[in-house]
């Protein structure tokens with residue numbers, strides 16, 4: 560119930576303006592967001608790299624409605640790619656297609672994505688296309704599958720709460736696409752998505768096994784120790800190299816577990832969001848764990 564309310568409020572522009580303009584909540588957002596500018600994200604990346612952790616840089620922003628905003632996102636991402644090469648930080652890029660103009664039109668988005676991928680290719684930087692709400696799933700899969708023909712350094716995300724994901728994974732794995740597996744962060748209806756955690760988890764483990772056995776350097780993105788233990792057991796039992804996949808977690812979440820997995824010799828990548836459009840991202844993190852709401856409320860008022 561609280562989860563649904565928070566996901567609903569993530570779309571509310573009036574609450575967004577109130578929260579974003581409030582200095583206290585802005586400060587508290589730093590628990591989950593590296594900062595508002597690229598230099599902040601680069602600083603956070605260096606600290607993580609020092610702990611043996613790689614990074615996925617995510618410029619916050621989604622559902623842009625003008626070509627100018629989409630172009631600005633492309634320019635900002637190109638700067639991030641150039642910075643990665645120039646400073647040799649261990650990082651790649653994560654991007655949402657609605658930040659590149661998917662709501663304006665597919666052609667606009669594809670053109671912007673191609674521009675970004677060509678710069679990524681030039682600098683040998685991998686670009687992962689995040690998966691958004693289910694209204695975008697079909698288009699996202701189609702766009703990345705098409706893009707991969709020209710730019711092999713692109714990958715995408717599959718959500719274990721969707722019934723369709725098994726089929727998507729088979730298709731994408733068949734094409735050699737790099738996939739990040741997540742549970743899914745949006746509110747989806749029972750006709751297309753599992754509603755119970757146990758079902759989402761069970762599907763996660765099944766899809767994870769496909770990726771670990773046959774995927775192209777998959778990412779097992781979760782903070783759930785049961786999922787992580789299942790992945791470790793599966794690779795041990797099947798003699799799969801720890802170097803053939805990576806675990807991923809979100810910035811500021813389960814830092815203890817991140818360090819533990821690095822110590823055990825696993826690849827670990829942390830998703831580092833930065834930028835001023837952090838409101839919907841923060842709301843999704845609170846929906847995942849209502850204790851985060853208490854963290855924001857108590858820290859904003861003390």
Ligand code: FDA
Nearest residue numbers: 689690741742743744780781782783807808809830844847
């Ligand atoms: P689950 O929600 O079951 O939580 C298991 C445990 O992890 C909790 O008990 C708690 O201890 C800890 N935990 C989980 N979330 C937490 C939080 N917010 N704060 C503190 N502790 C938390 N989704 C999507 O739809 N599209 C995408 O592209 C991505 N991309 C993405 C990248 C990366 C690197 C990660 C790690 C996650 C995503 N996600 C995502 C989000 C994902 O779908 C999911 O919502 C979150 O990862 C939470 O699910 P868990 O797998 O952690 O399990």
